[in-house]
Amino acid sequence: MxxxxxxxxxxxxxxxxxxxxxxxxxxTGQRKDAQGKTIPAxxxxxxxxxxxxKTVLAAQWGTAIAQNPFLAFKFKGGAKGDKVQVTWIDSxxxxxxxxxxxx
Amino acid sequence: xxxxxxxxxxxxxxxxxxTLLAATGWLRPGEARAAEGWNQAAFDTHSLADTxxxxxxxxxxxxxxxxxxxxxxxxxxxxxxxxGVTSTIPGTESIAILVEKNPNMLAAIFDIPAGTExxxxxxxxxxxxxxxxxxVKADGKFFVATKEVKVTLGGCGG
Numbered sequence: 001m002x003x004x005x006x007x008x009x010x011x012x013x014x015x016x017x018x019x020x021x022x023x024x025x026x027x028t029g030q031r032k033d034a035q036g037k038t039i040p041a042x043x044x045x046x047x048x049x050x051x052x053x054k055t056v057l058a059a060q061w062g063t064a065i066a067q068n069p070f071l072a073f074k075f076k077g078g079a080k081g082d083k084v085q086v087t088w089i090d091s092x093x094x095x096x097x098x099x100x101x102x103x
Numbered sequence: 104x105x106x107x108x109x110x111x112x113x114x115x116x117x118x119x120x121x122t123l124l125a126a127t128g129w130l131r132p133g134e135a136r137a138a139e140g141w142n143q144a145a146f147d148t149h150s151l152a153d154t155x156x157x158x159x160x161x162x163x164x165x166x167x168x169x170x171x172x173x174x175x176x177x178x179x180x181x182x183x184x185x186x187g188v189t190s191t192i193p194g195t196e197s198i199a200i201l202v203e204k205n206p207n208m209l210a211a212i213f214d215i216p217a218g219t220e221x222x223x224x225x226x227x228x229x230x231x232x233x234x235x236x237x238x239v240k241a242d243g244k245f246f247v248a249t250k251e252v253k254v255t256l257g258g259c260g261g
Contacts, residue, residue, distance in 0.1 A: 015220060028228070030206055045141045056219050062146045064202055064210035066183045066226040073213075073223035 007100035009084045016078030016102055018049060018056075020071045020086050028063040044069060046089045051078055078102045146209050151236055154201060154209050155245050158238075166246035168192040169239050173224050174250055181254040186210075186235060187224035194242040195221035204233035229254045 003023035010017050022044065029041025047059040056075040078084070085099040145157035155163050173187035188198050198221060199212040210227045221239070229235075232253045239246045 026228075028206075054218075055214075055216055057216070057223070058214040060141050060146075060212045062207055062209050062211065064205050064207065064227050064229075066228050070185075070226045071223065072187075072225075073219065075219040077218050 002094060002096050005086055005088075005096065005098040007084065007086055007098055009078070009100050009102040011078060011080055011102055012074075015074040015076050016051070016082075016084070017074045018072065018084055020049070020069075022069045022071075022086075022088060022096075024067070024069060024088075024090065026063065026065055026067045026069060030063075042091055044088045044090045046087075047071070048087045049073075050085045050087075051075065051082060056084075142212065145212070146207055149208055151201060151203070151208070151238070151247065154199070155238065158199070158212070158240065158245070160240065160243075160245040163238055163245040163247035166192060166239070166248065169237050169246055169248035171235070171237060171248065171250045172222075174235065175252060177253045177255065178229060179255050181229040181231070181256055183226050184229050184252060184254070185224060185226050186237075187222070188237040188239075188248075189222035190237075190239040190241065190246075192221075192239055192241040192246055195239055196242075197240045198223065199236075199238040199240075200225070200227060201236040201238060202227060202229050202233055203236065205230050 006021040008019045024044050025042055027039055027042040031039045033039055041063055043063050044061050048055055049057040057073055080102055082102045083099050084102060087097045089095045145154055148154040148157050168191040170189050171187060172189055173185045178184040186200055190198060195215055197212055197214050200210045201208045202210055213223055215221050235250050235252050237248045
């Protein structure tokens with residue numbers, strides 16, 4: 001299982017700003033190891049962020065997202081104390097779910 | 104497509120299904136899977152026109168309503184290039200980020216549901232100095248903005 005994500009959700013006026021830092025190699029499939037063998041691609045493909053059971057952002061990613069992916073966005077309708085849940089699934093089918101409380 | 108993916112994510116059954124597939128030999132571990140809700144065709148494209156086509160559009164029109172923020176003119180490290188995209192076009196449904204000279208152009212597609220601001224930022228890898236495209240789908244039409252980012256050290260090599 002991959003390391004936990006760092007999620008910060010803060011209420012600013014009417015919108016909630018969500019900042020997520022995931023822990024993932026995001027291997028492109030372009031690099032070669034010391035023996036000259038290609039390192040297979042291994043990257044997060046799907047990300048879904050939900051608030052109160054409703055999807056507030058859904059993403060599909062390719063290999064070009066940087067290692068330890070960062071993501072920031074804002075949505076309306078959040079309140080202090082609500083939970084924001086982030087899920088990712090990578091190209092090996094590994095999955096990680098973490099949540100944060102809106103502050 | 105979206106609805107199915109959300110159901111998979113919500114129920115967690117995606118993992119169960121994949122485990123099952125792996126167990127029965129349909130999927131070999133370590134191989135890239137043709138994931139449910141992952142647009143393989145779009146991520147395999149090598150030109151902006153092809154990407155727009157794979158996403159179900161005709162052509163992308165340049166539009167001043169699509170702007171970049173936090174995006175450098177010169178990136179010292181191609182492995183981590185911050186890209187922020189804002190769309191002021193009403194009815195924005197999705198934002199995609201493309202890097203023209205990467206081995207695969209499409210970096211990310213974000214679906215923006217109603218209530219979420221059509222403005223987000225992330226970090227991408229860039230192989231070399233290239234144009235970056237922000238592709239916005241609004242009301243079924245595609246719009247694009249272009250920015251050149253110079254890279255002093257590429258982020259895709261060994």
